[in-house]
Amino acid sequence: MKTVEFERPQMNSGTSCTAAAWARTPASPSPDEKRVLKERIKRLLKEKQAVLVAHYYVDADLQDLAEETGGCVSDSLEMARFGRDHPAKTLIVAGVRFMGETAKILSPDKTVLMPDLDATCSLDLGCPADEFAAFCDAHPDRTVVVYANTSAAVKARADWMVTSSIGLDIVAHLHAQGKKILWAPDKHLGAYIQKKTGADMLLWQGSCLVHDEFKGVELELLKQEHPNAKVLVHPESPEAVVALADVVGSTSQMIAAAQSLDAQEFIVATDNGILHKMKQAAPGKRFIEAPTAGNSATCKSCAHCPWMAMNGLQNLADVLESGRNEVLVDPEIGSKAFNCIDRMLSFAAQKKANVRPSGDLAKEQKLFSGIGPA
Numbered sequence: 001m002k003t004v005e006f007e008r009p010q011m012n013s014g015t016s017c018t019a020a021a022w023a024r025t026p027a028s029p030s031p032d033e034k035r036v037l038k039e040r041i042k043r044l045l046k047e048k049q050a051v052l053v054a055h056y057y058v059d060a061d062l063q064d065l066a067e068e069t070g071g072c073v074s075d076s077l078e079m080a081r082f083g084r085d086h087p088a089k090t091l092i093v094a095g096v097r098f099m100g101e102t103a104k105i106l107s108p109d110k111t112v113l114m115p116d117l118d119a120t121c122s123l124d125l126g127c128p129a130d131e132f133a134a135f136c137d138a139h140p141d142r143t144v145v146v147y148a149n150t151s152a153a154v155k156a157r158a159d160w161m162v163t164s165s166i167g168l169d170i171v172a173h174l175h176a177q178g179k180k181i182l183w184a185p186d187k188h189l190g191a192y193i194q195k196k197t198g199a200d201m202l203l204w205q206g207s208c209l210v211h212d213e214f215k216g217v218e219l220e221l222l223k224q225e226h227p228n229a230k231v232l233v234h235p236e237s238p239e240a241v242v243a244l245a246d247v248v249g250s251t252s253q254m255i256a257a258a259q260s261l262d263a264q265e266f267i268v269a270t271d272n273g274i275l276h277k278m279k280q281a282a283p284g285k286r287f288i289e290a291p292t293a294g295n296s297a298t299c300k301s302c303a304h305c306p307w308m309a310m311n312g313l314q315n316l317a318d319v320l321e322s323g324r325n326e327v328l329v330d331p332e333i334g335s336k337a338f339n340c341i342d343r344m345l346s347f348a349a350q351k352k353a354n355v356r357p358s359g360d361l362a363k364e365q366k367l368f369s370g371i372g373p374a
Helices: 018-023 031-047 060-068 076-085 097-106 129-137 167-176 187-197 216-225 251-260 272-281 313-322 331-352
Strands: 050-055 072-074 090-094 111-113 143-147 160-162 181-184 201-203 230-233 265-269 286-289
Touching (some): 031 050, 031 060, 031 313, 050 060, 050 076, 060 072, 060 313, 072 076, 076 090, 090 097, 097 111, 097 331, 129 181, 160 331, 167 181, 167 187, 167 331, 181 187, 216 265, 230 251, 251 272, 265 272, 272 286
Parallel strands (some): 050 072, 050 090, 090 111, 143 160, 143 181, 230 265, 265 286
16 A cells, blocks of 8 residues: 655656646647648548547546537546547547557557557546555455556556546445455545445555645635536545536536536536536536635646646647657557456446446446446
8 A cells, every 4th residue: 555646757658747747738839820730630530530538627628629529528538438439540649648558559550649658637647557566465365456547557457447437336246246346536426436335346556636635624614705606526436526516427417417507607627628528518607616625725737737738739749740649559558458348338337228247236326426426
């Protein structure tokens, strides 16, 4: 067991330090520059037979561009499925490194490019493959379940990979089979799933830089200022924040809640990049960022991931032009990692088709808390 250290060096990345990541954030182009860049990118996507796959947390222009060109803006589960199933020869992944690796593992014959290969993740940084392997070796009786926010090498040691949109269902399924679980890396998400399912879970002590900075005390004060607002919380947040939620769920589940609930105001405890899609999905409603780090305190993220912020129109255009920043995964590691990812995707497909996986629960459990207190 260990405590995450955000400033530790990781592989060859020069941006494992958050300050260095913010320093690499692309400058915002002028309106004229933006128009030219978008047209250039659209042309290159056609020429290269490429498709853009973007996460909800990246720049709004990249999200819009992905949708305008037939690509995908989604959570990490749908990003994985979309990239695998799309016929494009080249996938451009606007997100962070583990997302590019997952795309490559699922589509080894495709070229996978990223605007910046150094765009990493605090959860990935906090779970080095060698230390995780030793952790697994010390607990050989446990089924290893890892969150998507991990390196290919960590996934290669896992039995299952999960995303936040399906993690609860998979752990409930394993618990029903009598499995004891070794979970990594997010301690908050792991504790939430453990509480909901009652599963025997041994938790790695990692956390997301953004979600770990949300504070229950500050959120309670903000709720008092907006008594009619519904609170949407991502389960990577600390327990005190989750306890104040009306809805706990993945990014896609939070967007769905914003659309479906009658409330006109929402307090949102996740990366503020999601607010762009929420405003599109629920026009006329107001979305308020949950507070991070407390009043007058400093914060490393201020509700936005510095590594997601490294994705921009300029470096996206440059990558399409040059073919640089290709994501490569060692074939042996990729082959091992494929198994845990494919197992999750197969489970998700069966669930979507309303076919119970072998040994599934006698009574279906909903994803996360749905509507109502967490």
